[in-house]
Amino acid sequence: xxxxxxxxxxxxxxxxxxxxxxxxxxxxxxxxxxxxxxxxxxxxxxxxxxxxxxxxxxxxxxxxxxxxxxxxxxxxxxxxxxxxxxxxxxxxxxxxxxxxxxxxxxxxxxxxxxxxxxxxxxxxxxxxxxxxxxxxxxxxxxxxxxxxxxxxxxxxxxxxxxxxxxxxxxxxxxxxxxxxxxxxxxxxxxxxxxxxxxxxxxxxxxxxxxxxxxxxxxxxxxxxxxxxxxxxxxxxxxxxxxxxxxxxxxxxxxxxxxxxxxxxxxxxxxxxxxxxxxxxxxxxxxxxxxxxxxxxxxxxxxxxxxxxxxxxxxxxxxxxxxxxxxxxxxxxxxxxxxxxxxxxxxxxxxxxxxxxxxxxxxxxxxxxxxxxxxxxxxxxxxxxxxxxxxxxxxxxxxxxxxxxxxxxxxxxxxxxxxxxxxxxxxxxxxxxxxxxxxxxxxxxxxxxxxxxxxxxxxxxxxxxxxxxxxxxxxxxxxxxxxxxxxxxxxxxxxxxxxxxxxxxxxxxxxxxxxxxxxxxxxxxxxxxxxxxxxxxxxxxxxxxxxxxxxxxxxxxxxxxxxx
Amino acid sequence: xxxxxxxxxxxxxxxxxxxxxxxxxxxxxxxxxxxxxxxxxxxxxxxxxxxxxxxxxxxxxxxxxxxxxxxxxxxxxxxxxxxxxxxxxxxxxxxxxxxxxxxxxxxxxxxxxxxxxxxxxxxxxxxxxxxxxxxxxxxxxxxxxxxxxxxxxxxxxxxxxxxxxxxxxxxxxxxxxxxxxxxxxxxxxxxxxxxxxxxxxxxxxxxxxxxxxxxxxxxxxxxxxxxxxxxxxxxxxxxxxxxxxxxxxxxxxxxxxxxxxxxxxxxxxxxxxxxxxxxxxxxxxxxxxxxxxxxxxxxxxxxxxxxxxxxxxxxxxxxxxxxxxxxxxxxxxxxxxxxxxxxxxxxxxxxxxxxxxxxxxxx
Numbered sequence: 001x002x003x004x005x006x007x008x009x010x011x012x013x014x015x016x017x018x019x020x021x022x023x024x025x026x027x028x029x030x031x032x033x034x035x036x037x038x039x040x041x042x043x044x045x046x047x048x049x050x051x052x053x054x055x056x057x058x059x060x061x062x063x064x065x066x067x068x069x070x071x072x073x074x075x076x077x078x079x080x081x082x083x084x085x086x087x088x089x090x091x092x093x094x095x096x097x098x099x100x101x102x103x104x105x106x107x108x109x110x111x112x113x114x115x116x117x118x119x120x121x122x123x124x125x126x127x128x129x130x131x132x133x134x135x136x137x138x139x140x141x142x143x144x145x146x147x148x149x150x151x152x153x154x155x156x157x158x159x160x161x162x163x164x165x166x167x168x169x170x171x172x173x174x175x176x177x178x179x180x181x182x183x184x185x186x187x188x189x190x191x192x193x194x195x196x197x198x199x200x201x202x203x204x205x206x207x208x209x210x211x212x213x214x215x216x217x218x219x220x221x222x223x224x225x226x227x228x229x230x231x232x233x234x235x236x237x238x239x240x241x242x243x244x245x246x247x248x249x250x251x252x253x254x255x256x257x258x259x260x261x262x263x264x265x266x267x268x269x270x271x272x273x274x275x276x277x278x279x280x281x282x283x284x285x286x287x288x289x290x291x292x293x294x295x296x297x298x299x300x301x302x303x304x305x306x307x308x309x310x311x312x313x314x315x316x317x318x319x320x321x322x323x324x325x326x327x328x329x330x331x332x333x334x335x336x337x338x339x340x341x342x343x344x345x346x347x348x349x350x351x352x353x354x355x356x357x358x359x360x361x362x363x364x365x366x367x368x369x370x371x372x373x374x375x376x377x378x379x380x381x382x383x384x385x386x387x388x389x390x391x392x393x394x395x396x397x398x399x400x401x402x403x404x405x406x407x408x409x410x411x412x413x414x415x416x417x418x419x420x421x422x423x424x425x426x427x428x429x430x431x432x433x434x435x436x437x438x439x440x441x442x443x444x445x446x447x448x449x450x451x452x453x454x455x456x457x458x459x460x461x462x463x464x465x466x467x468x469x470x471x472x473x474x475x476x477x478x479x480x481x482x483x484x485x486x487x488x489x490x491x492x493x494x495x496x497x498x499x500x501x502x503x504x505x506x507x508x509x510x511x512x513x514x515x516x517x518x519x520x521x522x523x524x525x526x527x528x529x530x531x532x533x534x535x536x537x538x539x540x541x542x543x544x545x546x547x548x549x550x551x552x553x554x555x556x557x558x559x560x561x562x563x
Numbered sequence: 564x565x566x567x568x569x570x571x572x573x574x575x576x577x578x579x580x581x582x583x584x585x586x587x588x589x590x591x592x593x594x595x596x597x598x599x600x601x602x603x604x605x606x607x608x609x610x611x612x613x614x615x616x617x618x619x620x621x622x623x624x625x626x627x628x629x630x631x632x633x634x635x636x637x638x639x640x641x642x643x644x645x646x647x648x649x650x651x652x653x654x655x656x657x658x659x660x661x662x663x664x665x666x667x668x669x670x671x672x673x674x675x676x677x678x679x680x681x682x683x684x685x686x687x688x689x690x691x692x693x694x695x696x697x698x699x700x701x702x703x704x705x706x707x708x709x710x711x712x713x714x715x716x717x718x719x720x721x722x723x724x725x726x727x728x729x730x731x732x733x734x735x736x737x738x739x740x741x742x743x744x745x746x747x748x749x750x751x752x753x754x755x756x757x758x759x760x761x762x763x764x765x766x767x768x769x770x771x772x773x774x775x776x777x778x779x780x781x782x783x784x785x786x787x788x789x790x791x792x793x794x795x796x797x798x799x800x801x802x803x804x805x806x807x808x809x810x811x812x813x814x815x816x817x818x819x820x821x822x823x824x825x826x827x828x829x830x831x832x833x834x835x836x837x838x839x840x841x842x843x844x845x846x847x848x849x850x851x852x853x854x855x856x857x858x859x860x861x862x863x864x865x866x867x868x869x870x871x872x873x874x875x876x877x878x879x880x881x882x883x884x885x886x887x888x889x890x891x892x893x894x895x896x897x898x899x900x901x902x903x904x905x906x907x908x909x910x911x912x913x914x915x916x917x918x919x920x921x922x923x924x925x926x
Contacts, residue, residue: 078769151766157743158726158767163870245744251727252742286634287641294652316729317740318747321678325671332663339659340652346624347651351642355634364625371621375614382666384606384673388736391729391764455591455607457733459764462772466760544637 022424026524037122040522042129043108044422047415049133050104053095054408056140058484060088065446065480068473071465078463082149083164085461089152090169094176095136097407098265101272102218103128103183105414106211108422110187112515112522113205115196115531120189128182131175139172141165151461153262154229156243156254160236167233174229177222180268184218187211196514198533202296205513205536206289209296210275213303217264217271221307225261228254252317259310267306269403271299273410274341277363280417281345283511284360285352288537291344298337305334315383316390324383331381338374342367357509358432358493362413365440369405373398376451394454397447405443412439412490419494420504424521426549427497435493438486445479505550510542517553596759596780597735598752599677604736606669613662677737680750684718687711691721691728691741691763692874694770695814704794705879707812709761709778711753712786718750724874729765732778740765753780769827770817797887806891809884813876821895828873829866835889835896840867854889 023040026032033041064085067074076084107125111118119125142148142165150159150166159166191212195204232254234240241247243254282289289295311319311327345367354360376398379385389395420426453472458465465473507516513536518526532553534541545552588594591611592604632642687709688699698709711717721730721741728741732751739749763774781789797805810816810831818827829839835854838846842865847853856863858880861873880888 078772082766082769082771149768155727155766161726162768245742251744285632285641286639287644288646290644291647291652293647294656316738318742318745321674324674328670328674329667332667335663336656336659340656342621343652343655346621346628347644349625349628349632351644352628352632353634353639353641354629354632356629364629367625368622371618375618378610378614378663378666379607381663382606382610382670382673384603384670384677385610386670387674387677387738388603388607388733390738391731452591456588457593457760457762459731459762459772461766464772539641546637 021523022519022521023524024423024521035126037118037126038524039107039111039118039122039125040422040526042125043104043106045129046099046107046132047104047422049129049136050096050100053091053136054100057088057092057096058487060084060091062480062484064088065477067463068465069477071467071470072463079149081463082151082461083147086149086151087143087147090139090173092403093152093265094173095139097269097403098176098180099132099183100269100407100411101276101414102187102211102214102268103132103179105276105411105418106187106207106272107183109418109515110190110208110211111194112421112518112526113208113513114190114194114199115514115517115527115533116190116194117525117527119186120193121186124182124186128179128186131182132179135172135174135176135179137172138175139169142168142172153258154232154254155258156232156235156249156251157246159232160244167236170229170233174226174233177226177229180218181222184215184222187215188219191215196531196533202293203533203535204296206278206292206295206299207272207275207513209299210271210278213299214268214271214275216303217268217306221261221264221268224257225265228257228261231257252314252319255314255317256310256319259313260307263310263313264303264306266399266402267302269407271302273366273407274299276410276414276417277345277366278341279511279513280359280363280413281348282537283417283509283539284357284363285349285354286510286539287348287352288535288539289344290347290350291340292537294340295344298340301337302334305330305337309334312381312386315386328381328383328386335374335377335381342371342374356433358427358429358436359413359417359509361433361436362409362416365436366406366409366413369401369409369440369443372448373401373405376401389455391460392454393450393458393460396460397450397454400447400450405447409439409443412436415494417509418515419497420508420520421515421518422521423498424504424519425497425501426504426508427493427501431489431493431496435486435490438489439483440486442479442481442483442486446476446483447479449473449475449479502549505545505548507542507551508549510539510544510551512536512539512542516551593733594755595734595736596753596755596757597732597737598754599673600734600736600754602673602676606673609669610666677749680718680748681716684716684750685712686718686720689719689721689730689741690724691730691767691774692724692814693726693767693872694763694774695817696730696761696763696774696776697814697879700790700794702790702794704790705812706793707814708776710786710789711778711780713753713756713780713783716750716752718748721747721749726767727765728763728767728774731762731764732759733762734759735778738764753778756780756782773817797884802887802890803894804891806887806889809880809888810891813879818873825868828869831892831895833896835892836898837896841865842867842869842871851889854892855885858885858888 023038033045036042064081067076067081145165145168148164148166148169149162154170191208231242235242235244235247235249239247241249243249243251245251278289278295309327309331311323312331315324379389380395380398416427416432449472453469458469458472504520506518506520512534514531514533517531541553542551543554592607595601595604686701690697690699695707697705697707699705719730721739722745723741723743725743727743729738730741730749731738735751735753737749737751739747741747757780759778759780761776761778763771767774796808800808820826820830821832823830823832834849837849839849840846847864853864859875859877861875862871865871
């Protein structure tokens with residue numbers, strides 16, 4: 001156990017209430033937020049922007065599901081349906097899931113977990129947010145100009161020949177890429193340079209390993225998307241033949257380029273989610289994480305493998321059979337580190353002291369849903385079955401189980417877990433759990449029905465469909481409404497907590513990572529006194545303090561008394 | 564024809580309904596009708612039960628731990644267990660490695676079977692185009708529905724006229740993208756006579772979900788009879804009837820109605836001889852030359868109120884074909900003599916076809 005001196009020399013209790021002084025009220029006014037260099041405020045602004053995007057993408061999803069209640073036209077035309085599912089995919093992918101955990105939660109907790117005052121490059125961090133807003137506005141402007149119907153994948157030559165403001169959306173995504181790259185660079189530098197003395201690589205919280213692995217992918221893969229989108233714009237605007245065979249191009253080349261980014265992007269989404277779950281399972285079981293090194297290495301393994309499997313999106317595209325076979329083999333490799341993580345989480349819970357606090361309920365939902373998402377991936381990695389299942393609702397269900405059942409659920413888990421730290425308020429655990437259960441049931445109704453109809457013959461991106469699929473679509477749509485209700489309950493719990501929640505203690509869950517030694521909410525420069533650095537999953541020194549309704553470090557006074 | 568179904572408030576072509584309902588299928592998979600389907604389904608169900616097993620183990624353990632090791636009070640601490648266990652961790656890394664390796668090999672073998680057509684396969688060319696299919700048989704006959712003989716390998720050599728499409732026959736478990744600028748191939752051997760859906764599974768725009776047709780698997784000996792009849796259809800028909808058959812066969816009715824309603828393109832009803840407003844200004848009398856130009860150079864003079872989305876039929880329709888189509892359009896304007904009888908498609912499968920039915924709807 002070591003202590004870390006922080007900016008203040010006074011040996012005071014780091015978690016002592018600061019009589020109202022915190023990062024939220026440190027400075028007032030619109031400009032104090034818009035031009036802040038404080039990672040916490042940037043994280044909160046990201047959170048607001050991302051939640052707004054999530055709401056927008058969610059509304060699109062509900063409209064899509066409502067249209068699919070009946071075959072043929074229910075509430076809109078085929079053209080409008082095509083624009084809506086495109087916008088749903090693009091908004092959810094580029095504005096919500098990719099930046100969700102790293103840019104919002106990661107920005108907030110990463111420096112705190114390192115016991116640092118801020119990220120290494122605060123101006124780059126602010127630039128990342130401003131660029132995100134510009135990219136988002138460009139994309140949203142396209143909606144006002146009538147929307148695009150390319151699908152979020154922008155496959156050529158459809159995307160170069162269809163109408164609508166395709167270039168504007170593409171440009172928006174291009175700009176958003178820089179936001180992602182800047183966040184990645186910042187996290188890599190911060191983790192390398194700002195770890196406190198005594199925190200070696202293998203004493204970092206696993207969330208940081210996950211964010212580090214994510215950042216590597218963000219920095220290495222995103223430029224490929226940028227180049228691809230520029231080529232697409234060049235082809236559409238200038239008629240330069242790159243992807244369109246009518247101009248001498250190759251449409252399959254676009255798919256290679258696109259998935260060379262977009263498959264690793266799947267791991268930009270899921271790796272931070274796994275990081276969140278690694279933290280939560282350990283803390284809410286009050287037990288040392290099992291197989292720390294295996295979890296840390298598996299994050300890096302996933303980051304590396306993620307670059308080698310893009311061709312599995314193209315098993316039936318006409319790429320060479322040899323390439324198909326190699327990509328199938330490589331794809332299976334990703335399943336192994338993912339499975340290892342699940343086994344480690346389970347072993348962590350074994351003989352733990354498990355409390356079903358709302359973040360833990362979401363974490364358990366993650367394990368169930370990610371389990372289904374991962375196992376159904378086996379059907380798609382296996383060539384003989386993928387040929388039948390490719391581009392059907394089975395695939396739609398599979399990636400929603402990993403992206404929504406996985407990433408969105410982990411995002412909510414993390415949001416509830418760090419909420420008391422973010423805003424200094426506790427929330428209603430009972431209603432939090434009600435929301436989680438509604439989300440879980442609604443999600444499964446929505447997407448499990450899609451596995452069945454996909455395998456039975458329902459292709460994806462269909463406006464119209466044969467009537468025997470109607471029952472599955474109606475179950476799915478009903479589920480989506482329940483999911484929406486669950487999410488509104490979840491949001492209501494948090495809003496209520498902001499307005500009327502009890503003040504949060506510094507350490508409501510008994511976490512051993514450093515952010516729990518900051519006040520809730522943290523002061524402007526994060527920490528005020530020396531910090532006690534232990535193994536991030538050593539909960540032995542933390543005891544329940546009934547007066548504070550939180551956990552206290554039993555050995556702290558002794559430690560800080562002898563600096 | 565699907566456009567017509569939409570206009571009538573329906574959703575699925577009437578011709579697809581009966582056989583969809585008849586198919587015996589399992590909970591997960593549609594009925595098996597090809598030599599590959601059984602193997603694919605065996606692999607599917609093997610992975611399925613494997614997944615059910617692992618899922619039950621994971622969720623079962625999780626639920627048990629949550630109940631058994633629930634926190635009983637704020638001072639409750641976790642039991643002492645090792646922070647890692649090399650033997651255990653190697654074991655649970657090795658298990659997914661072995662499972663993955665086995666699945667890879669099984670999937671690889673199945674894929675080779677799906678990818679390798681026998682030398683003796685019967686060749687059919689496929690062209691995908693927004694939003695219809697053209698199947699060209701070795702004798703040059705072109706149809707919109709696929710017809711194949713039973714118990715004989717059939718190879719499809721496929722390309723697209725515009726954007727990427729993908730041909731999927733769920734009952735055969737085969738799928739392959741249909742890409743402009745290159746030929747993709749797939750093959751199957753149908754084992755059960757009947758009619759099955761054939762769908763587009765690569766998003767291709769407005770009519771993507773209506774880019775579906777059927778595969779008819781003929782009983783032994785019947786395929787040749789069908790092909791012979793269909794191929795000689797035009798030679799034996801009066802021009803207007805041949806034109807009606809061509810309009811149906813080339814998918815014109817996807818976008819052009821016969822009942823006066825405007826769809827993706829203008830209606831054919833009372834078109835011929837009328838004065839039409841042109842998108843770029845001015846009017847044109849829809850005479851023989853205008854019809855001919857609209858078929859060969861569709862973007863030249865687009866009717867006001869419509870988008871220039873029609874593909875060219877240059878190279879697909881011969882001069883003689885266009886002449887018969889003009890003769891048919893004349894009948895829809897009350898010109899050129901008697902209306903064609905409802906025998907646009909006298910093939911054995913065509914009795915319930917929407918296209919043919921649509922032709923007969925003309926009063």
